[in-house]
Amino acid sequence: GAVVSQHPSWVICKSGTSVKIECRSLDFQATTMFWYRQFPKQSLMLMATSNEGSKATYEQGVEKDKFLINHASLTLSTLTVTSAHPEDSSFYICSATGPGTGWTEAFFGQGTRLTVV
Amino acid sequence: SQQGEEDPQALSIQEGENATMNCSYKTSINNLQWYRQNSGRGLVHLILIRSNEREKHSGRLRVTLDTSKKSSSLLITASRAADTASYFCASLGSNYQLIWGAGTKLIIKP
Numbered sequence: 410g411a412v413v414s415q416h417p418s419w420v421i422c423k424s425g426t427s428v429k430i431e432c433r434s435l436d437f438q439a440t441t442m443f444w445y446r447q448f449p450k451q452s453l454m455l456m457a458t459s460n461e462g463s464k465a466t467y468e469q470g471v472e473k474d475k476f477l478i479n480h481a482s483l484t485l486s487t488l489t490v491t492s493a494h495p496e497d498s499s500f501y502i503c504s505a506t507g508p509g510t511g512w513t514e515a516f517f518g519q520g521t522r523l524t525v526v
Numbered sequence: 527s528q529q530g531e532e533d534p535q536a537l538s539i540q541e542g543e544n545a546t547m548n549c550s551y552k553t554s555i556n557n558l559q560w561y562r563q564n565s566g567r568g569l570v571h572l573i574l575i576r577s578n579e580r581e582k583h584s585g586r587l588r589v590t591l592d593t594s595k596k597s598s599s600l601l602i603t604a605s606r607a608a609d610t611a612s613y614f615c616a617s618l619g620s621n622y623q624l625i626w627g628a629g630t631k632l633i634i635k636p
């Protein structure tokens with residue numbers, strides 16, 4: 410299957426700082442990428458959908474000024490958590506899909522565990 | 527996005543027994559996928575079943591899909607301790623977004 414690489418795998422940052430998470434599709438063109446968040450013992454919750462070259466569409470309740478998403482190329486999307494606070498600590502996962510996958514499957518990155526102290 | 531539902535929420539069985547998890551969704555789908563997640567780790571894709579398929583097998587996994595009932599089941603046969611994980615279903619809708627179930631936490635007792 411197609412490969413999606415997410416970086417970093419884990420990050421610890423101080424409260425008030427910003428953290429950038431990268432999601433790369435390594436062997437296919439990802440015209441659409443999704444960003445999810447997972448709290449402990451809960452399912453994934455979709456945060457936003459980004460199409461290459463367009464502004465991201467955020468789910469209700471997700472602050473777009475806090476979670477900045479950039480999808481400037483067909484292989485890279487970034488999620489920046491700005492002015493992070495301890496309540497932003499969570500597991501963040503990206504997934505990617507596109508015509509190269511036949512639009513039949515979304516491939517996931519390994520996830521990033523963010524801890525804000 | 528609307529979250530699908532999975533049951534049971536948690537399942538504990540003896541090694542060697544079969545484990546069955548169910549998933550329901552709300553809208554028409556392109557396909558339905560099952561994923562596995564070990565504690566604190568990323569998702570691993572297990573199997574995909576398309577809307578025009580009724581059953582699919584992969585090793586010890588068997589997935590069924592009933593589009594009339596908007597439900598799917600995942601059967602793991604001859605369970606092993608290493609199968610202990612959380613299992614999620616995700617339905618791919620017409621807008622290519624995955625709608626996730628709440629997950630089933632499976633514990634296999636040795």
